[in-house]
Amino acid sequence: MEQVSCPACGDNNLEKNTIKKSLHEPYGGSKNIDIVCYTCNFCGFSGDIFNENEKDLQAAIDELKANSVKNILENFQKQHYNFSAIERALEIPQRSLSKWKSASKPSASAVALLKYLHLFPWLIEVAEHKFDFNSAQRIHISDAFNQLIGQMTFNEDARGFETTTTMEVLRLKIEKKFDADLQEGDDQDFGFSFINQRNECLATVQE
Numbered sequence: 001m002e003q004v005s006c007p008a009c010g011d012n013n014l015e016k017n018t019i020k021k022s023l024h025e026p027y028g029g030s031k032n033i034d035i036v037c038y039t040c041n042f043c044g045f046s047g048d049i050f051n052e053n054e055k056d057l058q059a060a061i062d063e064l065k066a067n068s069v070k071n072i073l074e075n076f077q078k079q080h081y082n083f084s085a086i087e088r089a090l091e092i093p094q095r096s097l098s099k100w101k102s103a104s105k106p107s108a109s110a111v112a113l114l115k116y117l118h119l120f121p122w123l124i125e126v127a128e129h130k131f132d133f134n135s136a137q138r139i140h141i142s143d144a145f146n147q148l149i150g151q152m153t154f155n156e157d158a159r160g161f162e163t164t165t166t167m168e169v170l171r172l173k174i175e176k177k178f179d180a181d182l183q184e185g186d187d188q189d190f191g192f193s194f195i196n197q198r199n200e201c202l203a204t205v206q207e
């Protein structure tokens, strides 16, 4: 090790230690880097005297963010999203996405935008509708509704039904669910009608 002196007391008796630091970036993976720390055996001063860590740390963060952008955009490609269509919707320059994908240091705003689009791809449709509030609400709710339906578990699923719309699938699921409840509780008086409850529920679903 080169002869270095303590910035606090000037003593040469410095000890160099490295510790492993693990970095994680959403959708970009993880990376371990060595963090250097010098300790003065005479006065006890310790720190990154030559600012070695900052450069390595930044390089690792840049690498992970570049991975994140690449992974998100490859995922879009796998799902057959059209880059030009996204660029048009977002009103960003043509070829932006391809440039971001190959950038070694993507901009912080590009990374943030892509993470949102990855989490909520329906935001692209919102942009296609010129960020109109009512359209955005409709798109958002429709997506949430589809997610909800996907998570619903009834005794019977909708397989075998010849249905085309999500609403119709939900209507049939609810109808079957209430029919099943009715059969189970035929001889019991609960003080209210399952049929009325079902019809009210269906009326709500049907718009």
Ligand SMILES: [Zn+2]
Pocket (backbone or CB within 6 Å): 006, 007, 008, 009, 010, 011, 040, 041, 042, 043, 044, 045
């Ligand atoms: Zn010292």
